[in-house]
Amino acid sequence: MDLEAVRTFAAVAEAGQFQKAAADLSITQQAVSKRIAALERDLGVRLFDRTPRGAEPTIDGQAFLPHARELLRVAERAVASVHAGRRPLRIDVISSRGAGSGLLRDFHRAHPGTELDVLMLLEIEAAVDAIRSGAIDASFRAVAMPGRRLPEDIASVRVVDEPLQLLTGPGHALAGARSVTLARLAGHRIWMPGLLPGSEWAAYYDDLVAEFGLTIEATGPNFGSDALLDTVADTPALATFMGGLTRLVWPAGHGLRLVPVTDPVPVYPHALLWHRDNPHPALTALRAHLATAAPAPDAPGTWRPAWVLPH
Template identity: 80%
Template sequence: MDLDTVRTFVAAADAGRFQEAAAELAVTQQAVSKRIAALERSLGVRLFTRTARGAELTIDGQAFLPHARELLRVAERAAASVRSGRRPLRVDVIASRGAASGLMRGFHRAHPEVDLDVVMLFEIEAAVAAVRSGAIDASFRAVAVPGRPLPPDIESVRVLDEPLQLLTGPAHALAAARSVPLARLAGHRIWMPGIVPGTEWAAYYADLVAEFGLTIEATGPNFGSDALLDTIADTPALATFTGGHTRLVWPDGHGLRRIPVTDPTPVYPHSLLWHRDNPHPALTTLRAHLAATATGHDAAGTWSPAWVTGDAA
C-alpha cells in the first residue's frame, strides 16, 4: 500500500475538501483525486462521496481512517529508528571481557547521552561485512592480517596497544616473578585453546611464536575463560597469555598470578574500523573520544607483528 495515497486520504478526511488537502500537501487537486482513486481501487471500496460541501467519508472510509492514521504513525516511527542520530550506535567489541569492551564502557561513562548497541562478532570477515552493509557502525579489530587487506571503503585507526601478561597458577615455576623477560618463556608451555585458525589473533600469536621461539598449545576444546582459569590454577606446567586490559575474575582459592612480560613487551594492537560514508554523528564522537584517550603505539620496548598497521584514517 502506497504511503503517499494513505497520507493524502488522511489529509482529505481531515480537511473535508480535496482542494484544501492539495494545498496542505503542496500538490494539485487533480493529484489528490488520482491518489484517492488509486487507493479506492486498491481497497476495492469507495472512501469518499462528493457533496456540495466537499468530500465526506463513506462508512468504509470511516472504518479505514483510524487504521490509516496508525499506518502513518508506524511509518514515521520506522523512519525515525534509522534516521541519522536517532538510532543507537552499534559497535562490535568481539567479547564482553576484552579490552574493546573496556574502551566502550569508558566511552559510555564519558558520553552517557549516546545510545549504544554493543554486539559481539567472532570473525573479522563477518565484522567487515557488517560494517560495509550498515548492520553495525564500527568494529574493534587488529589490522591488517597478512593477505587480507581491508576493502577501500573501510577506514581504520589504531586506538590501543594492549600489553600481554603471563597468567600462571600458584605452583608454576614463574609464579613468584614480578616480571618475566619474553626470552625466558622459551621452553615453558603456554596453553591457549581459544586460538582459532584464520582469526587475527591466530596470526598475531603465530608471529610471536616464530620470532621468539615460544611454545603455544591450542589443543583441546575451548570451554571458555572460566574453564581455562581452572586448568591454569591446577596445572603447574601450564601458563597462558592474557591481555593487560582483559577483565578476568576467579575464585580466591585459585591464587592466579598476572605477570608483566618485558624485553620486549608484546602488545596486541586494537583498531577501530568503520565505513567511510557512515553519517552517524555518534561515530564521530566515538572516534574523537578514542583519539583523546589513546596512549600511542609502537612505544620503545614493545613488540607487535610487522603486518600491524598504524593510523590509516
C-alpha cells in the same frame, strides 16, 4: 499501498473530521477525500461513515486503524535508519570482555546521549563486509594480517596497544614472580584454546611464537573464559596469556595470578575500522575520543608483529 493515504486515514480517525484532518496535514479537504477514496478502493472496504458530527471509522476502519499506525511507525523507523545521527551507532567489539568493549564503554560514559548498538562478529572478513554494506559503522580489530590488505574504502587507525600478561594458577612455577621476561617463558606450556586459524589473533601469536621460541597450545574446544580460568587454576603445568585491558572476574578460591611480561612487553594492537564515506556524526565523536583516551601506540620497550599497521 500509498503511505500518504494511510497517513491521511490515521489523521481523519484521530481528528474525527475530514476538515480538521486537512488542516492538520496542511492539505485541502478535497485532497483528504481523494486519498481516503483511493485507499478504500485499494482495500475494497469502506473506512468511514459520515455523520452529523464528522467521520467515524466503520468496523473495517476500526480493524485497519492499529495496522495503519504500525505502518507509519515502521516507515518512521525506516527513514531514521538511513539518516546519520538519527540512528544508533553500530559497533563491533568482537567480545564483551575485551579491550574494544572497554573502550566503547568509556566512550559511552563520556557521551551518554549517544545511542549505541553493540555487536560481536568473530571473523575480520565478516566485519569488513558489514562495514562495507552499512550493516555496522565500525569494528575494533588488529590489522592488517600478513598478505591480506584492507579494501581501499576501509579506513583504520590504531587506538590502543594492550599489554599481554601471563595468567597462572597458584601452583605454577611462575606464580610468585613479580614479572617474567619473554625469554624466560620458553619451555613453559601456554594454553590458548580458541585460536581460530586465519584470524588476526592467530596470526599475532604465530609471530610471537616464531620470534621468541614459545610453546603455545591451542588444543581442545573453546568453552569460554570461565572454563579457561577453571583449567588454568587447577593445572600447575598450564598458563595462558591475558590482555591487560580484558575484564575478568574469578572465584577467590582459584588463587589465579597475573604476572606482567617484559623485555619486551608484547602488546596486542587494537585498531578501529570504518568506511571512509560514513557520515555518522557519532563516528567522528568516537574517533576523537579514542585519539585522546588511550596511551599512544608503539611505546618504547614493546613488541608487535611487523605486519601491524603503524599508528
